[in-house]
Amino acid sequence: MRLILADDHDLVRDAIAAILKGSGCREVRTASSFTEAAQIVAQEGAFDLAILDYDMPGMNGLEGLKQMLKSHPDMPVAILSGVAKPEVARAAIEAGAIGFLPKTLPAKSIGSAVSLMASGSVFAPIELMRAASSPTIDKLSTRESEVLRGICAGKTNKEIARDLGLQEVTVKLHVRTLTRKMNARNRTQAAMMARELKWV
Numbered sequence: 001m002r003l004i005l006a007d008d009h010d011l012v013r014d015a016i017a018a019i020l021k022g023s024g025c026r027e028v029r030t031a032s033s034f035t036e037a038a039q040i041v042a043q044e045g046a047f048d049l050a051i052l053d054y055d056m057p058g059m060n061g062l063e064g065l066k067q068m069l070k071s072h073p074d075m076p077v078a079i080l081s082g083v084a085k086p087e088v089a090r091a092a093i094e095a096g097a098i099g100f101l102p103k104t105l106p107a108k109s110i111g112s113a114v115s116l117m118a119s120g121s122v123f124a125p126i127e128l129m130r131a132a133s134s135p136t137i138d139k140l141s142t143r144e145s146e147v148l149r150g151i152c153a154g155k156t157n158k159e160i161a162r163d164l165g166l167q168e169v170t171v172k173l174h175v176r177t178l179t180r181k182m183n184a185r186n187r188t189q190a191a192m193m194a195r196e197l198k199w200v
Contacts, residue, residue, distance in 0.1 A: 001118050002047045004029040006037035007080060008056040012103060016051075016080075016110065023111030034058030038068065046075035049118040051101065054081040054088060062095045069096045078117050089124050093185050099123035122185040144178040147171055148199070152191045 003025050007013040010032070017028045029047070031037035035058045041050065050072075052064055059065075068077050076098035081088060089100040099117045101110065102125060113123045140148065143164070150160035157175065161168040175187055184190035 001025045001049070001115075002027045002029075003049050003051065003114065003118070004031065004037055004040060004047045005051045005080075006031040006034060006056065007053040008032050009053075012082070016103075019107045019110050020114060022107075023114070025114070032056070034064040034067075038071070041068070041072060041075070046072045048076075049098070049114060050075055050077045051080050051114070052077060054079050054092070055083070062092060065092065065095055065097055076117055076120065078114075078123070090183060093122065093124055094183075100125070122189050124189075139181045140178055144174050144181070145199075147174040148178055148190065148194055151175070151187050152194055 001024070003020060005013060005017055005020070005028055007016070007030075013030050013032070017030055020028045029040055029044075031040055033056055034052065037050065037052065038058075041047065050068060052059060052068065054061070062079075065077055065079060068075070077096070078099040078101055079088075079092040079097050080101045080103060082103045092100050098120075099113060099122055101113060101123070105113065105125070116123050146164055147160055150163060155163070157168050157171045160166075161171045164171070175190075179185070179187060179190045182190050182193055184193055
């Protein structure tokens, strides 16, 4: 796994790079600004994952994230932050980030989160996402709740459709609606949130 990590704090950057190398990352390139990170990616091509500090030179909040995603749409990009504000985490995910990493995460959790994101799954601490927008089960219709239970049970849209006597396209529509209501990036995150909130 090839990663690029950009952070303007030398000690933090080196510590996280060491954690990532220790968790099995084959290559961890580092940069001290968004501009430097963008130049490395432009020269060497897309990495398996780019991790950008939210508050570093050149980022301008989430503008750096959007610029990197525009330049390299197939490369997953995560946001790293020392001040883990719920609204920032939510905004980053909504802007297309594959995840949000607080610098306060334990070393083992950072390694696991990075592996998850590099494989294409969205990561954000559930406490942050819950604080950013505390969805309630009341927001979901009865049918959406039934579909959500099916997702949490690991069923495919086809299986959920069969169980509920619906068309598969109808289930897809319910999935899209319920993930939007829950402020979830995808069905996997919706299921994680539902379990954490004890909806199922």
